[in-house]
Amino acid sequence: MNHAIKRVWVALTVLFVICLGGLSYIQFFDAESLSENALNKRELYREFDLPRGAILVDGKPIAESVPTDDGQFEFQRVYNDAETYAHLTGYYSLANGTTQLESQLNDWLTGTSSDLLFDRLSAMFTGTRSEGASVELTIDSQLQKTAFEAIPKGLKATIIVTNPKTGDILAMASKPSYDTNLLAVHSTAKAAENLKEISNIDGLSPYRNPAISNPVTPGSSFKIISTVAALESGKFDMDTPIDNPVSKNYPHTNTPMNNFSEGICARDTRAKLEFIFAQSCNTPFVEISQTVGKDAFTEVAERFGYGQQLSIPQNVVPSEFPSAEASEADMAKMAIGEWENKATPLQMNMVAMAIANDGVIMKPNLIDKVIAPDLRVIEDPKPEKFSTATTPEVAEQLTELMEGPVLRGTAMNARVPGVDFRAKTGTSQRPAAEDGTRMVNSWMTGFAPADDPQVAITVNIQDVDYDTGHNTAGALMKTMLEAVFNK
Amino acid sequence: MTEVQTAPVPRRNLELLLVLLALCVGGAAFYLVGSSTEDVDNTDFYVQMSILAGLSLTVHVLLRIFAKYADPVILPITIALNSLGLAMIHRIDLAKGTSQSARQLLWTAIAIVIASVVLWAIKDHRILRRFTYIALLASIVLLLLPLIPGLGVTINGARIWIRMGMFSLQPGELAKITLSIFFAGYLSSNRDLILMAGRKFGPLQLPRLRDMAPMVIAWLLSIGVLVVQRDLGSAILFFGLFIVMIYVATARISWVLIGALMVVAGGVVAGLTMGHVTRRLDVWLNAFDPEIYQATGGSMQIVEGLFGMADGGLFGTGLGAGSPYRVPLANSDMIIASFGEEIGLIGVSAIILLYMLLISRGLRAALGSADTFGKLLAAGLSFTLGLQCIVIIGGVTRLIPLTGLATPFMAAGGSSLLANWVIISLLLLISHNSRRPKTGGVGPTDEFASASTTLTSSTKAVTKK
Numbered sequence: 001m002n003h004a005i006k007r008v009w010v011a012l013t014v015l016f017v018i019c020l021g022g023l024s025y026i027q028f029f030d031a032e033s034l035s036e037n038a039l040n041k042r043e044l045y046r047e048f049d050l051p052r053g054a055i056l057v058d059g060k061p062i063a064e065s066v067p068t069d070d071g072q073f074e075f076q077r078v079y080n081d082a083e084t085y086a087h088l089t090g091y092y093s094l095a096n097g098t099t100q101l102e103s104q105l106n107d108w109l110t111g112t113s114s115d116l117l118f119d120r121l122s123a124m125f126t127g128t129r130s131e132g133a134s135v136e137l138t139i140d141s142q143l144q145k146t147a148f149e150a151i152p153k154g155l156k157a158t159i160i161v162t163n164p165k166t167g168d169i170l171a172m173a174s175k176p177s178y179d180t181n182l183l184a185v186h187s188t189a190k191a192a193e194n195l196k197e198i199s200n201i202d203g204l205s206p207y208r209n210p211a212i213s214n215p216v217t218p219g220s221s222f223k224i225i226s227t228v229a230a231l232e233s234g235k236f237d238m239d240t241p242i243d244n245p246v247s248k249n250y251p252h253t254n255t256p257m258n259n260f261s262e263g264i265c266a267r268d269t270r271a272k273l274e275f276i277f278a279q280s281c282n283t284p285f286v287e288i289s290q291t292v293g294k295d296a297f298t299e300v301a302e303r304f305g306y307g308q309q310l311s312i313p314q315n316v317v318p319s320e321f322p323s324a325e326a327s328e329a330d331m332a333k334m335a336i337g338e339w340e341n342k343a344t345p346l347q348m349n350m351v352a353m354a355i356a357n358d359g360v361i362m363k364p365n366l367i368d369k370v371i372a373p374d375l376r377v378i379e380d381p382k383p384e385k386f387s388t389a390t391t392p393e394v395a396e397q398l399t400e401l402m403e404g405p406v407l408r409g410t411a412m413n414a415r416v417p418g419v420d421f422r423a424k425t426g427t428s429q430r431p432a433a434e435d436g437t438r439m440v441n442s443w444m445t446g447f448a449p450a451d452d453p454q455v456a457i458t459v460n461i462q463d464v465d466y467d468t469g470h471n472t473a474g475a476l477m478k479t480m481l482e483a484v485f486n487k
Numbered sequence: 488m489t490e491v492q493t494a495p496v497p498r499r500n501l502e503l504l505l506v507l508l509a510l511c512v513g514g515a516a517f518y519l520v521g522s523s524t525e526d527v528d529n530t531d532f533y534v535q536m537s538i539l540a541g542l543s544l545t546v547h548v549l550l551r552i553f554a555k556y557a558d559p560v561i562l563p564i565t566i567a568l569n570s571l572g573l574a575m576i577h578r579i580d581l582a583k584g585t586s587q588s589a590r591q592l593l594w595t596a597i598a599i600v601i602a603s604v605v606l607w608a609i610k611d612h613r614i615l616r617r618f619t620y621i622a623l624l625a626s627i628v629l630l631l632l633p634l635i636p637g638l639g640v641t642i643n644g645a646r647i648w649i650r651m652g653m654f655s656l657q658p659g660e661l662a663k664i665t666l667s668i669f670f671a672g673y674l675s676s677n678r679d680l681i682l683m684a685g686r687k688f689g690p691l692q693l694p695r696l697r698d699m700a701p702m703v704i705a706w707l708l709s710i711g712v713l714v715v716q717r718d719l720g721s722a723i724l725f726f727g728l729f730i731v732m733i734y735v736a737t738a739r740i741s742w743v744l745i746g747a748l749m750v751v752a753g754g755v756v757a758g759l760t761m762g763h764v765t766r767r768l769d770v771w772l773n774a775f776d777p778e779i780y781q782a783t784g785g786s787m788q789i790v791e792g793l794f795g796m797a798d799g800g801l802f803g804t805g806l807g808a809g810s811p812y813r814v815p816l817a818n819s820d821m822i823i824a825s826f827g828e829e830i831g832l833i834g835v836s837a838i839i840l841l842y843m844l845l846i847s848r849g850l851r852a853a854l855g856s857a858d859t860f861g862k863l864l865a866a867g868l869s870f871t872l873g874l875q876c877i878v879i880i881g882g883v884t885r886l887i888p889l890t891g892l893a894t895p896f897m898a899a900g901g902s903s904l905l906a907n908w909v910i911i912s913l914l915l916l917i918s919h920n921s922r923r924p925k926t927g928g929v930g931p932t933d934e935f936a937s938a939s940t941t942l943t944s945s946t947k948a949v950t951k952k
Contacts, residue, residue, distance in 0.1 A: 002854050004738040005866050008731055009850045012873040016843050019877060020836055022884030026796045027832035034797035039780055042794055045810060 041094070048073040048094060048186075053109040053132030053373075055089055055101060058141040061134075063089045063102065063180075070186055077102075077184045083177040084148040087209040088139070088314075088366070091180040095188035096195050099207055101135075101366070104313045108133045108370050108379075131373040138168035138368045146483040147173040150476050155468075156203040157461040158211045158345040159476060161484065164353040164447060164456045166383040167362030169312065171480075172346075174210040176201050203462070212316040215342035216462060220280045220410075221426030221443040222337030224351050224398060227277060228390045229300040230288045231397055238397055241270040248283040250329035251290060257282055257332065278404025280425065282336050289335040290328060297331065298323040303389045305350045305361065306343070310386070312364045319347040337428055348426075348445040349458035354389035355398045355422070356453035361386040399450055411444060413474030416481045421448040423477070427470065430463055442469030444477050448485070455484050495924035498559040499551050505563035506547055510540050513570020519806040520578040531577070535592055539570055542599045549603050553610055554919035558852060561918065564845045565896060565911050569595055569904075571838065572897030574806070575818060575825050582812035587899050594901035598908035605912045612916045616860045619672025626665040629658040630708070633716060645718045645891065657902035659712070659721050660893075663728065663871050664909055670729060671863035674736040678859065682737055717763055720878060720890035726750065727874050732867045736859075771888035788815045789882075789889050792824035796835075796884075803831030819898040820891055823883045839880070842895070846873040849914045855921030865917040868910045 026034065034040065052075065054061040062085045068076040077092045079085065090100025098106060107113035111132040140161075147159040151173065161171040182194040183206060198206050208214060230236040246266050247256045259265035265281035276284050289297065301321040302308065310316040320342045326334060333339035346364060354361045363386040370379035390398075402422035405411035410425040423446025430439040445458040459476045461469045514536050521532050543566045550557050573595065577588035609615065615622075633639035633646050640648045640655065648655045674681075712722045730746035757764040766784070773779050774786035774793075781787070791814040799809060811817045811825035818825070827835045849869030856862045875892050882889035893903035 001735060001738060001859070001862055004735045005850055005853050005862065008735060008866060008870060009847060012846060012850075012870070012877070013843065015877045015881075016839060016873075018886065019880040019884060020839055022881065022886045023796070023827060023832055023835055023839075026793055026884055027800055027827060027835075031797040031800050034793055037775065037794070039775065039777065039790060040794045040797075042798055042810065042813070045813060049810075 044094060045073075047110050048075065050110065051075055051131045052077065052092070053105075053111070053134040055105070055109075056134055056136040056371075057085070057139045057144070059136070060141070062137075063092075072186045076186065079180040079184065081145070082179045082181050084144060084173065085139075086177045086180050086206075087174050087211065088137070088172060089180060090209075091183040091206070093183050093191055094186060095191035096183050096206075100209060100314055101137075104311070104315075105135050105367075108135055111373075133373065133378060134371045136368040136371065137366050138170065139172070139366070140170045143171040143480070143483055144173055147171045147476075147480060148175070148177070150479045151175040152472065155461055155472065156210070156463055157459070157472070157476070159460075159480060160211055160345055160349045160458045161480060162349055162353055162364060162456045163362075164356035164453050165362065167353070167365050167386065168368070168383075169364055169366050170455065172209075172211045172366075176204040178204060178206060209314060210462075211345045212312070212314060213344065214462075215317060215319050215344050215347070216441050216460075217339075217341060217428035218337040218343040218348055219426030219428030219441060219443055220282075220337055221348050221351070221424050221445050222335070222341060222343065223277065223280065223285065223426075224355065224402070224424050224445075225301055225304050226285055226288055226297075226335045227273065227401060228304075228394055228398060229292045229297050230273075231394050232300065232390065233292045233296060235291050236273065236288065238273055238400070241268075241272050242276065242284045243287060244269055244271040244276060244281050245283050248286050250332050251286065252327070253329050255329070257286060257336075259283055274401060274404055277401040277424070278407075278409030280405070280410050285335040286332045289331045294323050294326070294331060297335070300390070303387055304354060305347050305387065305389075308387070310364070312346075312366050314366070316346055316364075317344060319343040337426055345458050345460040348443060348460070349456055350386070351389075352423075352445045352447045352456040352458060355395050355402065356447035356456050357395075358392040359388055359390040359395040361389050402446060403450070406446070410470075411446070411474065411477070413471065414444060414446075414477035414481065416478055416485065419448050419481050419485050420450040421481060422446050422450050425470075425473070427466065433465070437465045439463055440466050440469050442466075442473040444473045446477070448481060457481070457484075495556065495922065497551075497555040499547070499555055502550070502557075502559035502562060503547055505560065506543050506566055509563040509567035510536070510543060510570065512567050513539065513574060516571055516574035516806055517577065520574050520581065521807075531588075535573065535577070535588070538592060538596065539566075539573070542596055546599060546603055546606075549606055550915065550919075553606055554915055556919045556923035557915040558848050558918035558922070561845060561848050561911060561915055564841050564848075565908070568838070568841060568845075568896040571826075572822065572894075572899075575811075575822055575829075575897070576899050578807055578829075579812050579818040579825065581807075582810075587818055590901070591899050591904070594904050597901070598905040601905060602908040602912035605909055606916065609913075609916060611920060612861055612864060612913060613858060613920075615668050615864070615913075616672045616675070619669055619676070622665040622668035622672065626662045626669060629662040629665065630712060630716075632658045646716045647718045647721065654901065657900070659716075659718065660902040660906035661909075663721075663724060664868070664906060664913070666725060666728060667732070667864055667867040667871065670732040671860050671867055674732060674863055675859040678736045681733075682739075714761070718891070719764060719767065719888075720892035723878060723890065724871060724874055724892065728867055728871050731870045732863055735853075735866045736863055767888045767890075771885065774885060788821065789885060791815070792821045792883055793885065795824050796827035799828035799831045801832050803827075803829050803834055805829060819893065819900055820879070820889070821883060822894050822898050823880055826897075838897075839876075842873070842876045846870075846876075848918070852914055852918035852921055856917055857921060861917045861920060865914060868913055872907065872910060 052065040055063040062081060063077065063079050065075040066078045067074060079089060088101055090102045092098050092102040109132040143161050151157045155175060158174040159171060162169050178198045183191055185191050247258045249256050259281050265279045268275060298321060306319045306321040308318055320340060321334060322340050330339050334341040350361050363384040365381060367381050369377050372378045399422055402424055405425055406415055406421050406423055411423040414423060423444055426443030428441045430441060433439050442461040442464060447453045447456040457477060457480050459473045461473055517532055517536060546562060573588055573591055576591050580586055580588050632649050638649045639646055640650050642648050647657050647659050649658060708725060712718055730743055733742045758768055770779055770786045774790050779785045780790055795811055795814055806829050809828040811828045814821045814824055826838060846869050849865055853862045853865035853869065856865055872895050875895050878890060879892045879894050881887040893900050895907045
């Protein structure tokens with residue numbers, strides 16, 4: 001019997017050792033892969049129990065972590081003026097993930113960035129909790145508020161204001177917007193329900209900032225780039241008139257391109273660039289696109305930012321100029337901002353920035369500085385050059401041309417007395433509405449004042465009937481100019 | 488058969504020292520858990536530790552009076568495990584705002600008092616042999632109690648609970664003791680019959696069919712528990728207990744093989760036909776499938792436990808510094824995962840070594856016991872403790888499917904605590920009887936002792952072959 005008892009002991013010991021082996025495997029050998037498992041939310045949970053840095057605008061938090069006793073986590077992320085900043089901040093949510101700046105700035109905000117290593121170490125030794133850094137944005141709270149409130153309810157519109165000399169983004173507002181607080185609630189059920197509701201709003205995706213992630217046809221506002229290409233080619237100049245027929249067939253097709261029917265393009269069948277630009281005539285651009293040629297045209301577009309990676313630090317979706325697969329007719333369409341030529345509002349703002357800043361585009365940027373918990377400035381990004389889009393001479397000529405639309409052309413409705421504003425409008429075709437209304441994307445992009453540009457402003461309204469789009473774009477631009485120059 | 492020689496030394500002072508050490512370990516854990524939260528309120532700590540210390544010392548004093556030759560290591564280990572468990576339950580309470588630890592302390596007190604009463608009332612375990620068939624009856628009643636309408640309640644899909652006033656009890660926990668007593672009594676009386684009869688097939692000596700009847704009954708009982716009460720853990724436990732006890736009684740490996748075959752057969756049938764068993768197998772095998780993770784009653788619990796233990800790593804996050812409360816049932820079924828997270832692989836290995844030591848001491852008592860009944864009872868009781876640990880730890884570590892067995896002495900739950908403390912008092916008594924000096928007058932239970940001596944010599948004859 002004792003022999004059997006000893007065997008039972010051996011069997012139990014073996015089983016216990018196997019259990020120890022299992023524990024060792026989990027806690028040592030497999031620990032890393034377990035903590036990286038997609039289902040493992042512990043890292044996130046830990047973050048939710050730590051004070052996360054704030055996102056600041058003019059020194060005031062637009063996103064901050066507030067102690068809570070909801071029993072689940074120690075802090076609740078709170079967004080102030082949530083809708084005004086929704087597309088910038090994004091949200092920090094357990095159930096729906098982390099988006100936009102909350103995601104891009106995560107290393108700073110949680111304090112896991114390598115620049116905060118020392119702070120983390122000292123927190124470990126002193127036993128205090130490590131805190132994240134705060135990030136001050138370049139946004140001007142007044143301008144942001146003005147821009148957001150100016151956009152009429154029900155429109156899908158974006159306004160961007162930048163400083164062309166530094167690349168600082170002063171305002172970037174879009175509607176429709178949403179309350180980011182609704183998605184940051186800790187209850188996953190509630191957050192999921194709110195997400196569903198928000199996703200149902202037409203034209204709104206909580207995952208996309210419309211200013212940078214939704215390229216659409218830029219229409220005639222693209223003619224700034226086309227005109228630069230024309231002037232750079234040396235085959236066109238400011239003084240030689242170009243053919244400006246009322247209608248002209250696209251190369252090798254029987255489809256006619258027409259001039260803008262509501263303008264006065266039909267007045268002159270040969271015209272200088274100045275007239276063509278101010279009245280936004282289309283037909284001369286068939287010739288321009290053919291003369292410049294595919295390669296040169298594409299190169300100009302790329303210098304202005306088309307197809308380039310950019311993070312501000314939100315990731316900007318590259319604008320598209322798919323010349324490789326374009327026929328000559330397609331190239332002509334792209335020259336007037338149609339076909340598959342697609343630009344984000346920020347891209348068209350960068351076009352204005354280039355002309356305003358002697359042809360040099362400064363890298364658009366949202367980060368003013370990063371402030372450690374002890375108020376030390378740990379990151380203070382300096383203005384950075386993004387690209388040289390064109391020469392100062394051509395930029396100067398474009399500045400001259402862009403006066404036309406404001407003084408006597410398509411951008412007259414944005415004029416503010418005493419402000420020397422230069423701009424180009426754009427209207428690209430959208431599928432007609434069900435009742436047959438002509439739908440368009442309306443654009444206006446420009447800068448002011450001409451002699452010493454302080455701001456580049458872009459207004460984009462999507463899927464709107466022509467009249468509302470044209471009138472609202474002008475009105476919004478005017479509002480922003482008045483706000484910037486205190487008129 | 489080599490006789491185990493134990494010097495007749497009481498060793499109660501060693502026990503006192505170890506008890507104090509165990510209280511220090513538990514107290515330190517308790518203190519750390521309390522001090523990790525911001526507002527340090529040590530009232531809980533002092534009150535609970537004083538109660539625990541008082542109870543522990545009471546048992547120690549009782550041992551000095553009634554069983555002064557008892558094994559000096561069993562009680563300290565039990566106290567260490569029990570107080571560590573209390574500390575972890577308290578820790579989860581602090582995180583969740585519940586008050587399970589007060590309840591657990593109350594149950595600890597009840598368990599220790601009842602264990603002391605057992606110690607005092609029984610004094611010599613051989614008395615229990617008189618109750619062999621009463622124990623069988625008691626087992627059946629205990630197992631059937633939860634099925635009585637109005638009394639039994641279903642919790643987490645298993646109908647193994649009865650509710651009495653504000654207390655709910657798992658009578659099945661006590662059944663493992665009564666069943667051990669029955670098996671020990673039955674087998675010590677019928678052992679030679681089972682041993683002598685039977686046919687030989689090569690190296691295996693097969694038992695006669697009619698001697699297999701009790702085994703079949705035990706098997707049916709386990710399946711019954713599984714089918715009717717939907718309690719896989721207890722089914723495994725009861726059947727394992729019976730196989731091991733019959734193996735210890737006969738030293739015939741054939742019993743284990745037959746038992747293993749029955750387990751496989753029963754397991755396959757259950758796995759194929761019973762929804763909750765199939766489901767559990769699926770959850771076990773595909774734990775990391777997101778769909779199974781998210782399903783109600785899915786693998787979330789075990790997977791979160793694994794994540795927690797992985798988080799703890801070698802050294803753990805420190806008591807009170809992890810987040811074991813994210814795992815469902817962190818203070819009962821998953822308490823090993825909670826410890827794994829907060830005291831690391833090293834700490835949890837120490838706990839497992841404590842269990843191994845405790846069970847070794849129990850089996851040691853079985854080895855030293857002079858009577859067959861005592862041997863079988865001590866072996867059976869020690870084995871149930873061990874099997875419980877292995878089944879739950881194996882489940883938590885995903886070596887086997889997770890079943891809802893209590894981690895002895897640590898998991899929140901009164902019935903299991905009560906039953907395990909009674910097991911401890913029985914093991915203490917058996918070890919006392921096996922270690923005390925054999926000289927002096929024979930007691931009223933001598934007839935059993937002399938009977939067992941004859942039996943032991945016959946075993947010798949058989950096993951020497």
